[in-house]
Amino acid sequence: MNTNLLHLYYFYQVAKAGSVTGASLILKIQQPALSIMLKKFEANIGFPAFEKTGRKIQLTEKGRELYLYADEVFSKVQKLEEFIGQKSNEISGRLRIATNDLIAHYILTPILTKWMRDFPLVDISILYSSAQEACEKMIKDEIDFGLFFYGPEEMSGIEFEKIKKISFTCAGTKKQHEVFIGSRDVDFSLTKKLPTYDKLKKVYPKMRIQMNSNGLMLHKELALQGAGAVVLPTFSLKSEIKSKTLVNLLPDEKLEFSIKLYQRKNKLLSTTQELFLENVIKEISKL
Numbered sequence: 001m002n003t004n005l006l007h008l009y010y011f012y013q014v015a016k017a018g019s020v021t022g023a024s025l026i027l028k029i030q031q032p033a034l035s036i037m038l039k040k041f042e043a044n045i046g047f048p049a050f051e052k053t054g055r056k057i058q059l060t061e062k063g064r065e066l067y068l069y070a071d072e073v074f075s076k077v078q079k080l081e082e083f084i085g086q087k088s089n090e091i092s093g094r095l096r097i098a099t100n101d102l103i104a105h106y107i108l109t110p111i112l113t114k115w116m117r118d119f120p121l122v123d124i125s126i127l128y129s130s131a132q133e134a135c136e137k138m139i140k141d142e143i144d145f146g147l148f149f150y151g152p153e154e155m156s157g158i159e160f161e162k163i164k165k166i167s168f169t170c171a172g173t174k175k176q177h178e179v180f181i182g183s184r185d186v187d188f189s190l191t192k193k194l195p196t197y198d199k200l201k202k203v204y205p206k207m208r209i210q211m212n213s214n215g216l217m218l219h220k221e222l223a224l225q226g227a228g229a230v231v232l233p234t235f236s237l238k239s240e241i242k243s244k245t246l247v248n249l250l251p252d253e254k255l256e257f258s259i260k261l262y263q264r265k266n267k268l269l270s271t272t273q274e275l276f277l278e279n280v281i282k283e284i285s286k287l
Helices: 005-017 020-027 031-045 061-087 101-118 131-139 195-203 216-224 238-242 271-285
Strands: 050-053 056-059 093-099 122-128 145-148 158-172 179-183 208-213 230-233 255-264
Touching (some): 005 020, 005 031, 020 031, 093 101, 093 131, 101 145, 101 216, 101 230, 101 271, 131 145, 131 158, 131 255, 158 271, 179 195, 208 216, 216 230
Parallel strands (some): 093 122, 179 208
Antiparallel strands (some): 050 056, 145 255, 158 230, 158 255
16 A cells, blocks of 8 residues: 555545535645545545545545544644644644633633733634534544533543532522523533422422523623523622622522533644643632
8 A cells, every 4th residue: 555644634634624625725725636636545545535425525434444543643743743843932733622601701711811922823713612512523623622511421432521510509680580591502402401490490489491592601691681590600600699789599509510621532632732721720720
């Protein structure tokens, strides 16, 4: 087998993009030329790496196996490049993080402010999404890791770690005892029980769920407007509870949820990604 490493890289980019057109834009190569190189690559390896399904292409079984090897190779190449860059006092590379708006606001903002100032060669992407959507993107290697309070407990190809238990408060205005705004991923197991809501129902029998959203900053604003009761991290409600703008609707209940770190199984993080993650864990430990 005479495999050209550059052609392997082209194959890798086409597999990641899901199309020759998408990869040609990333690689800045004309589509016909890239198609020809892919055919040569498949001739060299001795089996088809892709198959057509209508207008789209997808990996064959052997192609998927080859992709995993290529992913390991090019992840290590990226890590090597970043290691060399750090030895030259340069931290570079990419960070692709999925989370929700509240974690980004209260936890990631101080870290991102420092990194954007100190490490201008790092390309940072933040995606607001549900944990389910983030995990699907991790499997496709479109996201490096995700930080969420709520999400799937099991998903093929994904692993998660509970970083720290966080105190939560069920809050609302003094007069709002009828509407509950669900604090969970809207596309995650709609049949999943909401224990906090069940507890609220016992105290406030008229309570009903009118809205579900993974926009936790939106939850807070709606609660301040008197639109409904919400369950949010206590650290995000300190000033509102202290000023009595919002009140704790379940003062006798101890509510806790963990911040979870989601990653693709066997994902090899770059040195830059590992360093950023260390900063995140340190910031969470302060809560």
